[in-house]
Amino acid sequence: MTATSKTSILILDDEPIVSKRLQPALEKKGYEVESFYESARAMVRIRERSFDIVVTDLKMEGIDGMQFLAEVKKLSPRTEVIVITGFATMDTAKESMRKGVFDFLAKPFKLGEIQEVIRKAEEHIRLGKAGKE
């Protein structure tokens, strides 16, 4: 197996604590992870390549999470997007779900919870791929 068979994840959150905590934990689980603090830079990156899973915050300076996830879905409809936010309201949850988000997590959450969501997203992707073959 080569590195390219790993599930790729992009993390975008303007608070560094999120990726500092998530990236090593996910790498340990065998994922390939890139993280970004600025949405503009993440935007450049998703235009360069597609990721299997994107984890993004909603409220950020510059391009916000809602715009970012819309762009991700436009560029790569098969990418599963997981939204994490400290400002969880029913409205934002609904809106992001309408935009095709795989799941929605309100901060603070436990590492195990997001790992579980990521695992489900991965399974979803795998089944989706299997279905198309």
Place this chain on the structure above:
Amino acid sequence: MFGLLEHIRTRLLRRRRRERVSLAALFRQFQQVLELNNRILTAIASMHDKLGGDYIFDVQYLRSSKQFIVDTVRELIDAFDAMAPGRYPGLYTAFRDIRHKLESELERRPVLPDVMAIPFADIRLRDMDAAGAKSTRLVMLAKASAGAVPPGFAVTTSAYRLFMELNDIEDEIVRLEDGWRNGGMTVQEASGKIRSRILAGSIPPRVRRAMGRELENLRRGAGEGGLRLAVRSSAWGEDGDLSFAGQYDSFLNVRPEDLHDAYRKVLASTYSPAAMEYRREYDFKPDEVFMAVSVQAMVEARTSGVVYSLSPVRRGVSGIEIAAAWGLGSPVVSGEVEVDRFLVGREPEHALLRRTVAHKPTALRPGPEGSVVTEDVDEPLRDAPSLSPEEVRLLADTAIRLEQYFKKPQDMEFAFDPSGALIVLQSRPLRIEAGDDPHSPALSEVLKEYPVLLSGEGDVAQQGVASGPVFVAWEGRDLEEFPVGAVLVAHLSSPQYAAVLPKASGVITDIGSPLGHMATIAREYRVPALLNASRATLVLKEGDVVTLDAEQKTVYQGLVRELRMHDFMSDRMEETYEYRLLRRMLKLIEPLYLVDPEENNFTPQGCRTMHDIARFIHEKAVEILTEIPTTAGASEACPGGRLELPVPMDLVVLDIGGGLTEECAGSEDGTPSRRRTVRPEQVRSKTLRAFIDGVTLEGVWQSHPVAVDFSSFMSSMTRTFSADSAGVKRMGQNLAVVSDRYLHLSLKLGYHFTLIDCYESEDDSRNSVQFRFAGGVTGAVRRSRRARFLSEVLKGFDFSVTVKDDLVVARAKGWMARDLNRLMRILGLLVAYTRQLDVSMVSDAVIFEHCQEFEHIAEEAVGN
């Protein structure tokens, strides 16, 4: 005139009526005080839990938690103020002050302590904000007996702030940094301008005075030889020091009269281009930049050098790398000269794996007038190793102990003085870069090769990776035997393990809560801890080497080196802004400074944290209730009465809601509560009933024979002051304040005071019981023996115990207090048993005889 009298009469009448009504209200308010108090303690524990690394949180979480604490404490003060209107206006002042500081922190204006210099001897872990990371770590390692450190003092972050303020440099910095960030100038230009402003600044008089005072102390300690100083940066920002390695300046062999110049130069290095770039990279905000300065007495160094506890040059090979040369250490640190190099094994025997002895024709030595000079080395020493094999082993050992203590590989600077004594000059985390490590990408594959002993169960109290031999803390085992670096495995997470946590590499328990006391200690020492893992004591065998990955809730058999490396290389959550902010906020919320109600600081003015306020209010609210039975005019309306007991205890029970059956909770008959009687079966509170069961157990109270001299016996007979005697207030009457969830007992028996405070929560894991005991009739020695007896017994029942002279304070919280009724029965037994015990405490041996006897009684009565 008549109108005025009438007015006064109506006012008085209304007031009297109000008092009558207010007793019911008082009870309601007290219940509310309890409820709010509990809510605050739960919220504090939950915030602390976030430091363990299992949660991902953001600044919004910190804002909302702060708001919750602030609102709840405010509500608590109001509820208490309704019990004692206007009695403690100082509480509002203390509250406003703490709230203001919390808001300051969230608005990025950190709260720094108002002190300009602190001698090393006085630095505590909590002084990190004042003294900076380097000085604090140095002091901590000395306290952990991981090495000797030079004497010195820290010039604080507050001194830095004052310096910048008085010299009016701050706005200039903001302007220049903006210019650089916007691309208007290079980092070198901005840095150069800021540094010249700092170098031209004058040191504020307060800072000069504080430095002068500490310098004088150092000079006195230095004796005859002239004092020389090593002046080093000690940047602010928790453990962030690791990343600033080499970015700030240090100055060696500084004459005391040149300290001010060296101080300014170190401050100026805060704005070196490298440091500015680094802070931009790691999201340090402009308001987070505070430089403390470490001033150490120079060590006369025969040999100096650097140790990396985990060689970063040869990854995958676990080795300790040592570099050393004759004389002072700066050429070794900067890599300017050829040095002796040693690579030794990390295992305890520290086998020598490689040794290169360099040709060392010169050495750096202290020169005249504070200079350092390069001198020729004596011919025979030029090609001789600068460290003996014993010294190499000692260094390796020290480095591993520091790694163990700080939970990360260490980069340590050291010196051996002419007498051969090792002195640690600094120790900081060693950054090991990931990237080209061949082991890292395949970690998930590698992990599949290791047998898994436990997986998927438990709650993470502190994340991280730990490996070492298992130490099973079975009941009654002597914890003194706990080996450094072992993994503690226990059935319950008990506070009694707190003492071994600094030595432990990890902790695994069958039962326990991340909100409990032991979890708090584990986080304090960053010991990876997995609690509530259900089968740990069954599966993990004494002496077997295991690796705990707390983050993934997995225990592997054997030492999983790859996992350790991954952990060492990972970015630390502790380095993030949000984590640093949470820690700083908790400093204003969590610590308890008001411990003993008898101390002078037990006042509203003494409240330094939100926890202090809650504690003060709880204590005083109980005091108000305990005054009721002796307060004229209030007792008739008081639900409760004197408890009929088969032992002469004279206990008045005051029911504040649901603690007694309804027929005795009423107060309509107007009989003062102390004249009414309550039968034990009329007690509804389970905890009070359990206590009664214990205290009245046959043979424990009355018939226990105590061989005593006559006068001691007479004095130690159960004695209860008359409730009416003048001057004796709450302590005079044995009193139980009881509700359906709460029990407070204040007892005076045989000249000693016992207080028991017990709260049953809706959530079992938040139950709490506190026991306080002091006094006695005999001399200090016998009373302290009784204190030791109590301490031994209570520890055996998993209480966390502190003893000071004859004062014993014991607490059980969370899981430890799950079975409150059992604990209350034990406390009942203990009260009965210890009533006249100090008299019999004629020797230390008696303590243990009584421990055994009590253990036997307790076993018979409640099982163990």
